[in-house]
Amino acid sequence: MILASHIIVSGLVGSAAKNYFAAAFFGFTSHYILDTLPHWDYSIDDFSPESPSGLFKTKNAWRNIAKLATDVAGGIIVLLILLNRIYQNNIENIAPVFIGAVFGVLPDALQLLYWKTKTPYLKWLSDIHAFTHSIFNKTKKTALPGLAYQIITIALVFIALKFF
Numbered sequence: 362m363i364l365a366s367h368i369i370v371s372g373l374v375g376s377a378a379k380n381y382f383a384a385a386f387f388g389f390t391s392h393y394i395l396d397t398l399p400h401w402d403y404s405i406d407d408f409s410p411e412s413p414s415g416l417f418k419t420k421n422a423w424r425n426i427a428k429l430a431t432d433v434a435g436g437i438i439v440l441l442i443l444l445n446r447i448y449q450n451n452i453e454n455i456a457p458v459f460i461g462a463v464f465g466v467l468p469d470a471l472q473l474l475y476w477k478t479k480t481p482y483l484k485w486l487s488d489i490h491a492f493t494h495s496i497f498n499k500t501k502k503t504a505l506p507g508l509a510y511q512i513i514t515i516a517l518v519f520i521a522l523k524f525f
């Protein structure tokens with residue numbers, strides 16, 4: 362899933378968590394659940410397992426940074442808009458949202474760390490990540506249907522929080 366989808370869903374989940382630990386836990390696990398759904402990702406060649414070990418060393422580095430920044434910023438903006446719709450500006454504590462969102466993107470950061478370092482400490486986590494991607498993602502999705510799943514998932518989480 363693109364980072365925006367993870368930020369939005371894990372931030373929303375965090376907002377509903379009763380404490381910081383729960384926000385972190387549900388944010389983190391939501392990542393793997395989302396990754397099981399059929400989805401589309403854009404590729405960042407700097408981050409692929411095959412790329413040279415340094416980050417942003419390819420000739421597309423600036424384009425990759427711009428892609429990532431747009432993805433993250435877009436996710437934060439949509440998250441804030443949805444939170445505003447759910448809580449009508451009455452959110453008392455933004456910390457669980459922040460914690461949820463950070464833990465929601467953490468698996469991808471750890472994945473990158475694993476690809477770059479190949480540390481055995483992260484291999485099992487990388488295996489879990491690859492497994493979640495393999496469940497319903499048998500075929501490579503093109504952008505439109507692959508994004509549709511992400512939008513539907515976000516919509517369902519939003520509806521669950523707003524109306525239940």
Ligand SMILES: [Zn+2]
Binds near residue numbers: 362392468469490
């Ligand atoms: Zn992931």
